[in-house]
Amino acid sequence: MWLYDPMLHRHIPPMAVRDIAQIGDPVLERVALPVADPTAPEIRALVADMAGSMEAAGGIGIAAPQIGVSLRVVLFFLPADRDEAGQGVALTVLVNPMIEALDDDMSVEFEGCLSVPDARGEVPRAQRIRYRGATPDGEIIERIAEGWHARVVQHECDHLDGILYPERMDEDDEMLDMAEWRARNATAPEPEQA
Ligand code: NI
Numbered sequence: 001m002w003l004y005d006p007m008l009h010r011h012i013p014p015m016a017v018r019d020i021a022q023i024g025d026p027v028l029e030r031v032a033l034p035v036a037d038p039t040a041p042e043i044r045a046l047v048a049d050m051a052g053s054m055e056a057a058g059g060i061g062i063a064a065p066q067i068g069v070s071l072r073v074v075l076f077f078l079p080a081d082r083d084e085a086g087q088g089v090a091l092t093v094l095v096n097p098m099i100e101a102l103d104d105d106m107s108v109e110f111e112g113c114l115s116v117p118d119a120r121g122e123v124p125r126a127q128r129i130r131y132r133g134a135t136p137d138g139e140i141i142e143r144i145a146e147g148w149h150a151r152v153v154q155h156e157c158d159h160l161d162g163i164l165y166p167e168r169m170d171e172d173d174e175m176l177d178m179a180e181w182r183a184r185n186a187t188a189p190e191p192e193q194a
Contacts, residue, residue: 015052016048016049017049017053018053019067020062021068023164023166025115027065028115029162030065030162031162032072032162034071035095038135038138043071043073044136046069046071049067050067053066054114059194060194061075061077061156065160065162072095072097073094073095074093074094074133074159075092075093076153077091077092081189082148082192093133093135094133094141094156095135097131099130099131099153101126101128101129102128102130102144107124108124108173109123109148109151110122111151111155113165114193116164119178120178121169121176122173124169125150125151125155127146127147128144129144130143130144131143131145131153
């Protein structure tokens with residue numbers, strides 16, 4: 001049953017925590033389908049399940065294929081301590097997202113994925129992007145992002161094209177299991193999974 005939220009003036013679907021697909025699952029290798037109507041109630045319910053599953057797994061981002069639904073929907077947020085601007089980014093839903101790099105600058109950082117367990121890998125990503133997507137409220141979000149904000153959006157959009165971060169790594173980029181990562185980074189916060 002959907003609950004009515006008097007503050008938001010809308011019905012909120014119940015959140016379910018779903019299993020997160022792991023590397024090797026064919027749903028992670030598929031190109032996801034565009035969503036015909038971003039405002040459809042099914043999309044709102046899907047987003048609620050994605051949020052619940054992401055939260056339960058401790059991630060900062062998730063794409064619909066990671067809970068077994070091959071549609072072009074992502075959500076993410078950025079904690080303030082992960083944001084070079086120090087502000088963080090509020091939970092953002094993008095339906096049918098598009099991204100473009102603003103220049104040729106790349107950065108390499110260790111990142112993690114909820115679908116690639118017990119590992120962190122160095123991944124080159126565009127440093128500055130513009131992204132755009134619809135929301136389940138029927139609005140269009142268009143933003144310029146850089147650094148970790150740009151990184152998490154690129155990571156999520158890759159999931160929609162069947163790409164996991166190890167495929168983005170160059171030959172000299174390192175992949176570490178968590179024991180190795182912690183041994184080398186005694187005090188640094190672990191890169192979040194998305
Ligand atoms: Ni991921």
